[in-house]
Amino acid sequence: MKKNDILLVGAVILAVLLGFIGMRLYQGRKESNHKIAVIVQNNQVIERVDLDTVKEPREVKLSGSFHEVILVEKGRIRFKEADCPDQICVKTGWLTERGEIAVCLPNKALITIEEN
Secondary structure: OOHHHHHHHHHHHHHHHHHHHHHHHHHHHHHOOOEEEEEEEOOEEEEEEEHHHOOOOEEEEEOOOOOEEEEEEOOEEEEEEEOOOOOHHHHOOOEOOOOOEEEEOOOOEEEEEEEO
16 A cells, blocks of 8 residues: 555544544433424424423324324324325424424424424
């Protein structure tokens, strides 16, 4: 190997190590804060749920142009059922991490996870 090849391999290894260390620091910081799910419909907050303190699974029902059922479990939330035409909100699946969003445009409903 040439000198430049060795420098390139060293730089790649260093970048991977720094990325790994950065991810571990970010995950450690994130785990210390509660995840709050915010359910919004028609630009009004319907409910705020602390996902880390949920004891039993429960459902939140939304009405409007369409009917939807949101399932809340410890550490996660999702649109369980909806009678809107495209079902994109249901297909989004579980939200578990800060910053994740599920939207039902026909019913103007939104679930997002925030950090406490």
